[in-house]
Amino acid sequence: MNRRKWMTLGAITLAAGRAQAQGRLAPGQTTGNRQPPAGGGIPLEQYEPKSMLHVPQTRVPRSRFPVIDFHTHITMTSDGAPGKIQFDLDPAKCLSVMDRKNIRTMVDLTGSYGEGLRQAVRQLSEAHPGRFAVFTEPVWTKASEPDYPKFQADQIEDAHKAGAKGLKILKTLGLFLREQGSNRLVRIDDPRFDPMWEVAGALHMPIAIHVSDPEAFFLPIDRFNERWEELHAHPTWSFHGRDFPGNRELQEARRNVMRRHPRTQFVCLHVADSEDLPYVSECLASHPNMSVDIAARIGELGRQPRMSRKFFDKYQDRIVFGTDAHSSPSTPQQLFGEPLYEIYYRFLETEDEYFDYAPAPVPPQGRWRIDGLGLPEQVLRKVYWENAARLMALPS
Numbered sequence: 001m002n003r004r005k006w007m008t009l010g011a012i013t014l015a016a017g018r019a020q021a022q023g024r025l026a027p028g029q030t031t032g033n034r035q036p037p038a039g040g041g042i043p044l045e046q047y048e049p050k051s052m053l054h055v056p057q058t059r060v061p062r063s064r065f066p067v068i069d070f071h072t073h074i075t076m077t078s079d080g081a082p083g084k085i086q087f088d089l090d091p092a093k094c095l096s097v098m099d100r101k102n103i104r105t106m107v108d109l110t111g112s113y114g115e116g117l118r119q120a121v122r123q124l125s126e127a128h129p130g131r132f133a134v135f136t137e138p139v140w141t142k143a144s145e146p147d148y149p150k151f152q153a154d155q156i157e158d159a160h161k162a163g164a165k166g167l168k169i170l171k172t173l174g175l176f177l178r179e180q181g182s183n184r185l186v187r188i189d190d191p192r193f194d195p196m197w198e199v200a201g202a203l204h205m206p207i208a209i210h211v212s213d214p215e216a217f218f219l220p221i222d223r224f225n226e227r228w229e230e231l232h233a234h235p236t237w238s239f240h241g242r243d244f245p246g247n248r249e250l251q252e253a254r255r256n257v258m259r260r261h262p263r264t265q266f267v268c269l270h271v272a273d274s275e276d277l278p279y280v281s282e283c284l285a286s287h288p289n290m291s292v293d294i295a296a297r298i299g300e301l302g303r304q305p306r307m308s309r310k311f312f313d314k315y316q317d318r319i320v321f322g323t324d325a326h327s328s329p330s331t332p333q334q335l336f337g338e339p340l341y342e343i344y345y346r347f348l349e350t351e352d353e354y355f356d357y358a359p360a361p362v363p364p365q366g367r368w369r370i371d372g373l374g375l376p377e378q379v380l381r382k383v384y385w386e387n388a389a390r391l392m393a394l395p396s
Contacts, residue, residue: 045229048361051369055353058372060345061338065381066104068388071208071269071295071322072336074108074132075120082141085116088327089336091124095131101341104385105394107133107322109168109208113155114139121163133392135208136164138196140172144180153195160203165392167200169209174250175239185243188253189260197257201264206391208293210269212250213237214300214365215276226366233330233364247273251283258287265391267291267320274300277311284315291391294383295322296334298347299357302370309373316379320388321348333358333365347372348380 074094078084094106111120111134124132136159142148156167174188188211200207216227218239225231231238245253251273258266266289272280274297284290292315294301301308312319323344325336334340339359346352351374358364375383389396 045362051354053354056350057355058346058350058352060342060349062100062102063341063345063380063384064349064377065384066102067321067341067384068105068107068394069103069323069325070107070267070320070388071293071324072106072108073110073324073326074106074124075112075116075134076110076326077112077116077137082139083112083114083116085112085120087123089325091128091132094336095128097336097338097341098131101338101345103341105131105133106325107135107165107388107392109135109166110137110170111135111164111168112137113159117159117164118162125163125165130395133165133394134163135166135168136162137168137170138173138193140177143177143186143192149192149195152193153199156196156199156203156205160205164205166206166208167196169207169211171210171213174211174253175244185245188250189256193257194260197261197264201261204265204393206265206267206291208267208269209254211254212247212273213239215247215273218244218247229362229367230365251279255283255287258283258290262287262289265289265291267293267391269293269322270295270324271297271301277304277307281311281314284318291318291320291387293320293322295324298344299333299363299365299368299370302347302357302372303368305371305373309375312373312375312379312383316382317387319383320391321384331364332360335359348375348383350374 072089074087074089074091075085076088078086097103098106108120108124111117113136117134117136120134125134136156138152139155142151145151173186175185177186178184179186197207214227216225217231217237219225220240221228221231221238254268268290269292271292271294272283280292284292321344323340324334325340326334327336329335343357343359346355347357347370350372352372354369354371356363357370363369388394
C-alpha cells in the first residue's frame, strides 16, 4: 500500500470514529455490526441511566439506635397569616412512620410564634409527650420597628414558657428580609438581633440557623452549573445576579454572631456548608458553641465519603441527625416517608457504594450517586440521639 492510499484509509477511519463518538454516521460509513442510534438525541430530563455495577445493595429498614430527627417541618406558617400555622404533615401519619423506623422524636422547627406556636405545642408535644418537640420563630414583620430588639427578646421568653424547645432561623435573614423604606437586605449579624441571641442562650434554647445555600445557587445557571436541572426546576432558588450576598459572606456573618454570643448554642443546618468541609471544620474549631445537622445534604456528604467519614469521626459530638422532611413531592430528597429514612440509615450505617440519595428516578439535586460511611456504633449513637438530646435537654 502506497503512502497516499494509507493516508486516505486513515482519514476514513478517523472520520468514522468521530461520527461514532458523536452518535451518528456519515453516508456510506459503517461501524461493523453496530447500528446507528434510532430517534436521535433525547432531552436531558428523560435520561435515566441504570448502573451496571455489581455492588452490595443493603436495605436498612430500622436505624440501629433510636433517632431524633432534629430537622422536620410538620407545621408551616399559613400563607398571608403571620403567627398562624397549618399542618404540613399529619401527626398520626408521622407517629406511624416513626414507630416503624425507630424514630423516637421529631423536631418541628417551623412552629411559628404566638398562638400558632401554642397550637403546635398543644397538638404535638403536649398531645404526644416525648414524641415531638417544637421550635419557635422570630416575628420578621416587625424587624424594622424601633422597639424590635426588646420585643423579639420578650417573644423568645414567652415562647419558652409556652413550651418551645429552641429557635429556628430560616434563610429569610440574610437573603429575603429587607428594611422597610430602603429595601436593603438585613444582615445576619445586624446588632438589633443581639438581645434575641442572648436570651435564647440564657434559656438554653438551641438556635437552628440556616444561612446560604449550595454554592451553585450563587453562580450563573449555565452549562457549567452542576445544579442546572435543579435550578431550572426551581428558578427562584437562584441568588445570582442581584443584590444578594455571596455564600462566604453569609457564612462569615453567621460566624460573627456565634463569636459575639458564646453562651448560645447554634446548630448550623445543612452541615453549614456541606461542599466545603475544611471550612466547616475551621468554623467548628473556632466556635465551641457550634454544631451542625446533616439535613438534605447526604447527597453532598456521600460523594466525598472519605472526607465525610473523617469529619464524622472528628466532630462526632457536634453532628445531629436531620432530614428536612416535609410533604412536597417536588423535592423528593426531603419527602417524608419510610424510603427517606432508609436512605439516610443506609448512608450512615453501611459501606454500600454508588446508590441514590433520594427516592426518585432522576437525582433531584445533581446527577451523581453516593457511598455509605459505615459509621461505628459509638458515632451512630451520638449522631442519631445523644447530641440532639443534650442540646435540647431531653431525657435519655
